[in-house]
Amino acid sequence: MGTPHNEAPQGAFAKTVLMPGDPLRAKFIAETFLTDARLVNNVRGVQGYTGTYQGTPVSVMASGMGMPSIGIYSHELFHFYDVDNIIRVGSAGAISPKLKLRDVVMAQGACTDSDYAHQFGLPGTFAPIADFTLLETAVAVARRMGVEPPVGSLLSSDVFYNKAGNTMDWGKMGVLAIEMETAALYCNAAEAGKRALTICTISDSLVTGEELPPADRQTSFTQMMEIALGVAVEMAKK
Ligand code: HPA
Secondary structure: OOOOOOOOOOEEEEEOOOOOOOOHHHHHHHHOEEEEEEEEOOOOHHOOOEEEEEEEEEEOOOOOOOOHHHHHHHHHHHHHHHOOEEEEEEEEOOOOOOOOOOEEEEEEEEEEEOOHHHHHHHHHOOOOOHHHHHHHHHHHHHHHHOOOOEEEEEEEOOOOOOOOOOOHHHHHOOOOEEOOHEEEHHHHHHHHHHHHEEEEEEEOOOOOOOOOOOOHHHHHHHHHHHHHHHHHHHHHOO
């Protein structure tokens, strides 16, 4: 029926799944934005819900933190649940001085310090990139809302508390911001022949040391969610 990490029966997930890191955020998204949302998974408290948004079936399930975690859940959604699109909706720390707190950034590609792609046995370095259709749809939906999103590369790191202190070096290559999941998600989508996109709200800045106060997080989070849900609706028409 399910998998070691997901008790939902096959067919329980919509074609598009939104993935926040935090299970409580998945619950919040389901309760706030979806109609008739029902809990389809709760193994390890990694809550997954399926409901509708503007009449389109949409699921939301947490990824947990880091590449091993999103690697497991996205693999199972793509391979066992026949999910076509995964949109990560997360937070990221700014590396580029051009980014401001609350900016909603789209990950065209993901650099990484992780060895996740080693498993594919390639004779070189794989470039984890967003699905172009999801990315162009997300940019179009954002523009319709009057938002011009920064688009570029993120750093997906295995470490939050980096003892080497060299995270800002990635800025030399134009990397916009740091998070911990996208490179694995994009690798898994490529391997499965499916689509993935990461959209992140800038929650803190490694340049200035600022952090979003919890109340402000909600507003920019809502904008990111409306973009991601708008993409789910558009993808259902394609
Ligand atoms: N580092 C890693 N992941 C993050 C950060 C950060 O500073 N901010 C939000 N996600």
